[in-house]
Amino acid sequence: MSDNQTLLKTPLFDLLTAAGGKMVPFASYAMPVQFPMGIMGEHNHTRSKAGLFDVSHMGQCYIRSLDGRDPAAALERLMPGALQSLKPGKMRYSMLLNDDGGMEDDLMVTRSFEPDGMLYVVVNAACKDKDYAIIEEKLAGKVALEPLEDRALIALQGPKAEEVLASLAPGATELGFMEATMITLEGTVCWVSRSGYTGEDGYEISVPSSDAEALARRLLSHELVEPIGLGARDSLRLEAGLCLSGHDFNASITPVEAAVTFALGKKRRLTGDFPGGEKILAQLAEGTSRLLVGIKPQGRAPAREGTIIQDTSGNDIGILTSGGFGPTVGGPIAMGFVSAEFAAVGTEINLIVRGKSLPARVANTPFVAQRYKRKIT
Template sequence: MSDAETLLNVEDAPEDQEEPQLLPLDAWHRAHGGRMVPFAGYIMPVQYEGIMAEHLWVRESAGLFDVSHMGQLVLTGENVDRALEAVLPGDIQGLGVGRMRYSLLLNDEGGVLDDLMITRRASTDEDGTSSTELYMVVNGATKYDDIGHLLEALPDDITINLQDEQALLAVQGPKAVATVARLVPGVDSLVFMTAGAFAWNGTPLWVSRSGYTGEDGLEISVPAEVVAAFADALLEQPEIRPIGLGARDSLRLEAGLPLYGHDLDPETTPVMADLGFALAKKRREAADFAGAARILAERERGPAVKRVGLLVTGRQPVREGASVVDADGAVIGRVTSGGFAPTLGGAIAMAYVPTDLAAPGTGVRLVQRGKVHEAVVAAMPFVPHRYVRQGAQ
């Protein structure tokens, strides 16, 4: 079994289109030895030198990820924050300029249509007056569905702009911010979940201190026309190496971060997914968001199933689709993500199990292709997050 197959089930990667789109850096990835595969409607690099080595490099230094398949949306219009609260359960009106928030796009039944990051940023209107706009990053495989849902849910005077002229890069790892600061002065002033406007050689950048690996790092929105030159400049720094989808998946799994379309879907509520922190207190009290009745009832009584982490006995990964079974072999849950954890040296997974089995330390059995695997429910993240928060030294 290849390195890629061991850590990332490439064959199960979602494909939304008959002819996947190319990233602005497609030729760049190939020139740097990227092994390209279809993912989320795009052709993307799964690995360069090898997933294990790339994973460990991010944990000790800094990795460059191309996440340009993600949807970058800008929402404008009068009271756009208030309007957006009709479909998101977060406190959007209370979001300060340059502040970010993780949130969820919900359907009327409380199911998760997508998870996303939203930031309020300053803007200048055509007449020169200052205002604010909301910058939203959504998953690549769902971005067009998200836009359709938002267009239906929001008032007609709210404008949604898909910034398809912008690429999106992530630099992640303990040396990421200090290294990027050599090229983009001032980014080291950011702390976790804050963002701001910066520049590289006169090119405007939008930079946030955030990411999807559990490590400290940055996400950088850069014009697609200059992204290859910017990526070259980043790679000239000895601390930075290119990293593919395989390591991105194993890193986010160790960090306990769910992947939409696998650990989250329209049948899953935020309470089931253990994402209750995304439900703002004032919104819970007002009960005025999509699916509020079901979600608040689950918060009070407990959901039928809950997303948990699993430590799997042995090194053999248990993949998405494996069953969680009881002592009699009856199926009582499902594995939604699984793989080998390079940092831990063993197999880990996420699964939905009955709530009475969700306490850490509970033993469960998994069945994959007829083979039984023993596992224990574990607290997530499996590997501690290393975000640099406000007030950190």
């Protein structure tokens, strides 16, 4: 454990270590990669019951207006989503773009209930310093960014997450997918959203650090809840077809190339009033030379990130950005970039694994159907 001594610890470190978490370095933090149940068991538990994930390493911040205008209008200068139209308690997936239209990071933006329209933003752990610096530099004088260093973030994911959280606070059932509100849990006011990154129904709970361990302990005491590590978090999000920052995209990849155009606001994709807008609009109209696609190896061998993709004639056409075994799928799954002419679902390709050419096909994502609880409106 000596390697962990220089690493940052979340407020749940002691609790999750005591629960048997095998701690590894991740984005400068000591985080559990797995628990005694094992990655496969944890994955299946989350798909059938409820898993508790410590995601306190992620960056939580408030963004307030400094000029009396909507802070979402300022953020829209850096992001392509329809953020100004966010009503209080609604959230959206978006991304921070650079001037080339590349995705510096992806993130969640939520409108608070504060009268000034304050936004609550959650960014990836490995990107938080960079993201904060970009926002503060590019939007200087327009917004103030307040990192919430004193808050933990707990994700409760799975088909039984609603039942579990409702046992602490019946009001939790009223939230719809991508909605957030304040809920009192164990006597502490928490900021709770119905969201997550597993493809399952579930919640993300922002809780003051000082109360995080007690809340996590209470949730874990429920018979339907088990702690889940980074290993299963990765297999769950890959089955759900969700991109991972720094793997499936980076600062040189546009939202069109990463196939996340759903995050481009309807009006904004007409005006292109965001960084790299001209390039992104051109890609929307004419397509891109490379595209992120789902990939299903036809055999049993998993193919990992970095695996070369070839066409059936042996020409290099791309590279895997994520890959492994999907426990719910019951076989290997992957995502990767291919040249656009090979991006159609069903296209036969080969993956070069340990010098051997293994057959695979371009596949639809998600690999496992998402089961979000959307409100019928």
